[in-house]
Amino acid sequence: MKQICLVCQNIDCKNRGSEALMKELGKRVAEKGLKDVEVRPYMCFGACQDGPNIVLYPEKSWYAGVKMEDLDDITGHLAGGPHVKRLDRIDSSLKELIYQLLDTGVF
Amino acid sequence: MGGILFPRGVVEGRERLAEYRLRGGYEALRKALQGLSPEMIIQEITDSGLRGRGGAGFPTGKKWAFTRECAESPHYLVLNGGEDEPGSKKDRLLMEDLPHLVIEGVILASYAVGASQAYLYINAEYKDATRSTAEALAEAKEAGYWGENILGHDYSLNILAVAAPPNYVAGEDTAAIEVIEQKKPLPRQKPPFPATVGLFGKPTAVNNVETLANVPPIISRGAKWYRTFGTAESPGTMIFSLNEEVNRPGIYELPFGTPLRFLIEECGGGVKGGKAIKAILPGGPSSAFLPVQKIDLPLDHNSLREAGSSIGCGVVHVVTEGTCMVEDVLKIAEFFAAESCGQCPACRMETNMLAAMLKKVQQGQGGQPLLEQFSKVISFNKGKGFCNLINMPGPPIESALRLFRSDFEFHLAHGRCPEH
Numbered sequence: 001m002k003q004i005c006l007v008c009q010n011i012d013c014k015n016r017g018s019e020a021l022m023k024e025l026g027k028r029v030a031e032k033g034l035k036d037v038e039v040r041p042y043m044c045f046g047a048c049q050d051g052p053n054i055v056l057y058p059e060k061s062w063y064a065g066v067k068m069e070d071l072d073d074i075t076g077h078l079a080g081g082p083h084v085k086r087l088d089r090i091d092s093s094l095k096e097l098i099y100q101l102l103d104t105g106v107f
Numbered sequence: 108m109g110g111i112l113f114p115r116g117v118v119e120g121r122e123r124l125a126e127y128r129l130r131g132g133y134e135a136l137r138k139a140l141q142g143l144s145p146e147m148i149i150q151e152i153t154d155s156g157l158r159g160r161g162g163a164g165f166p167t168g169k170k171w172a173f174t175r176e177c178a179e180s181p182h183y184l185v186l187n188g189g190e191d192e193p194g195s196k197k198d199r200l201l202m203e204d205l206p207h208l209v210i211e212g213v214i215l216a217s218y219a220v221g222a223s224q225a226y227l228y229i230n231a232e233y234k235d236a237t238r239s240t241a242e243a244l245a246e247a248k249e250a251g252y253w254g255e256n257i258l259g260h261d262y263s264l265n266i267l268a269v270a271a272p273p274n275y276v277a278g279e280d281t282a283a284i285e286v287i288e289q290k291k292p293l294p295r296q297k298p299p300f301p302a303t304v305g306l307f308g309k310p311t312a313v314n315n316v317e318t319l320a321n322v323p324p325i326i327s328r329g330a331k332w333y334r335t336f337g338t339a340e341s342p343g344t345m346i347f348s349l350n351e352e353v354n355r356p357g358i359y360e361l362p363f364g365t366p367l368r369f370l371i372e373e374c375g376g377g378v379k380g381g382k383a384i385k386a387i388l389p390g391g392p393s394s395a396f397l398p399v400q401k402i403d404l405p406l407d408h409n410s411l412r413e414a415g416s417s418i419g420c421g422v423v424h425v426v427t428e429g430t431c432m433v434e435d436v437l438k439i440a441e442f443f444a445a446e447s448c449g450q451c452p453a454c455r456m457e458t459n460m461l462a463a464m465l466k467k468v469q470q471g472q473g474g475q476p477l478l479e480q481f482s483k484v485i486s487f488n489k490g491k492g493f494c495n496l497i498n499m500p501g502p503p504i505e506s507a508l509r510l511f512r513s514d515f516e517f518h519l520a521h522g523r524c525p526e527h
Contacts, residue, residue, distance in 0.1 A: 048452030
């Protein structure tokens with residue numbers, strides 16, 4: 001199934017480098033030949049203080065406070081590797097709200 | 108119009124000092140300085156039941172008492188003429204046409220709260236109001252109504268006008284304080300409220316223009332007289348703004364408790380083109396829609412609250428039959444998304460999210476589950492911002508969904524408006 005990597009591009013995440021992160025993630029996904037993965041910008045997940053935020057959908061993994069050096073592990077996960085536990089620290093109620101919204105197609 | 112503020116209807120052009128004096132202008136100030144202590148003024152305003160006209164409806168006497176009783180000094184008074192509510196023009200017209208009434212209110216309020224410095228915070232786009240206020244300030248100073256030893260008494264007051272950025276959050280009271288401190292118009296976290304920790308960290312009363320315009324008549328004629336207008340819980344009059352949807356757009360000063368129908372039909376001359384009314388948004392974009400069946404509702408704080416809406420600052424938006432509620436509410440959601448100052452993450456997310464969700468509905472995407480998400484997003488974010496903006500998109504969106512769900516369902520099914 002196609003996996004979408006939503007990278008928040010709202011002010012806080014952007015200030016913390018999410019634009020460069022998105023570009024780099026896209027590059028690495030292409031390099032690895034992950035054809036079923038699409039990297040896309042997202043308006044905001046509401047976890048600005050924990051940004052930059054990346055949500056994998058429909059898998060529903062949420063990585064917070066992502067840095068350049070985390071991208072290898074994230075692409076690894078996208079290629080079938082393990083979940084990156086250290087980046088999974090968002091409150092479950094916010095996760096649920098955002099996942100439900102994504103389920104209704106708000107991209 | 109024959110109200111409290113506009114006794115002879117709207118003045119044509121600025122009322123000069125001489126004209127204002129002819130109808131008893133500055134007599135309230137003279138009366139106060141000659142024999143009323145600040146505490147007595149506050150008591151009179153409390154007894155009158157005057158409530159803030161900027162939207163929240165907070166009792167003015169109570170607000171003043173908080174500031175007055177604060178031991179910290181100095182105290183400040185801020186006239187909030189930011190007036191950024193879309194469609195509202197009452198404060199602009201008061202400042203343009205009746206600047207002396209407003210200024211006398213400012214001086215009385217400053218005296219009551221113990222301020223020796225007052226700021227007039229006026230929307231920078233209001234060129235006429237700014238000029239009119241400046242001219243009136245000069246006239247009033249010349250006549251000894253403000254400055255050193257007002258009218259020979261030992262109370263002194265300095266007044267300074269400050270330009271208010273014309274964006275929505277800049278009208279919020281703590282954002283106004285930030286601007287006066289020469290910072291960006293960003294609301295502060297509350298509490299502490301500005302009444303005790305405000306301008307430069309000192310006790311500050313921030314009052315709306317219309318609120319302060321009510322003060323001279325109350326001090327001149329007394330709380331008992333004032334209470335002959337309006338209702339027990341909402342005494343006096345309120346200035347309502349009607350916009351292009353009616354035959355006679357404009358501002359109308361009416362006693363609280365006047366039926367909504369009177370405002371729309373008698374004052375506004377009914378809806379343009381004789382169209383039927385579908386819904387009414389009685390208190391600006393942050394109030395809840397009322398169905399047309401509520402058109403005989405009295406316009407006062409309690410009646411509107413009981414009907415699930417609010418009176419706000421009196422901007423009444425009439426939605427006519429043939430208007431799609433999805434489109435109407437989308438405009439409101441996009442307004443709040445654009446006006447969110449962005450400093451609170453939850454507000455930024457919520458306002459953007461709601462607008463994006465409505466856009467999806469408009470395009471016929473998301474289905475029923477998406478409609479269920481609105482109340483979840485709204486309740487998740489409730490109260491999570493410094494100011495009230497985060498709570499504002501909720502009432503119009505949720506009421507529209509409740510009252511006009513078929514418009515939303517039509518959009519989901521067909522990707523277009525039902526009436527087009």
